[in-house]
Amino acid sequence: MLAILGLALGVFLGFIIPVDLPSSYTSYMSIALLAALDSVFGGVRAELENKFDSHIFISGFFGNIIIATFLAYFGDRVGIPLYYAAIFTFGTRMFQNFAIIRRIILKKIEEKYNR
Template sequence: MWLPVLGLITGVLIGSMFTFTIPIVYAKYLSVSVLAALDSLLGSVKALLEDSFDSAILISGFFANMLLAAGLAFMGDRLGLDLYMAAVIALGIRLFSNLGAIRRDLMEMHHTRKALKQAKAGEVNDETQQ
């Protein structure tokens, strides 16, 4: 469960340590791609919680979203439109909605566990009573 978080932290640490940079011209595309990647990660967290996780979907979504976001930004630059804003807004909204879903799932899980515990406790009590 905590492995992906560890992976993220490791990535951040390694990235901080080695300070890779790409040409300044592509900075915007990279930023938008990172946003897409984060969205994909949050989406997969949600999928994990909802038991609908599929690594194929994650991988394809991860790269497809990144490419689309970067592609939009690139196209926007070519067309003179701030098209990357579309990606930013869409991904931002999705991030919030995913976070909301995750929150709700976690709450649900918490309640279910509580209920299960109580049920278990009840069963135990029944057994002792018996």
């Protein structure tokens, strides 16, 4: 319930407070968003497997964002598109976590109807 309240508050503040970022930050923000989504999918998976630990989730959430953003920034500075590594890694993990989440949910639904 607290997570839903926080999400609603964040969406509300996002609509109320306009934030314009320079276009040069778009690659950093997209990588940070992808890293955050990867962490969220990992957290949902862990919750469905009854292995969720908030300390691991929070440290992974911010750690992934920082590392991915740093890779994108460092790659820009040296002229190498290192953000591709972050896109590949987080994208692959996100789809793997989604596939596992889907299997867990379908298994729970199947068990519910087979009783």
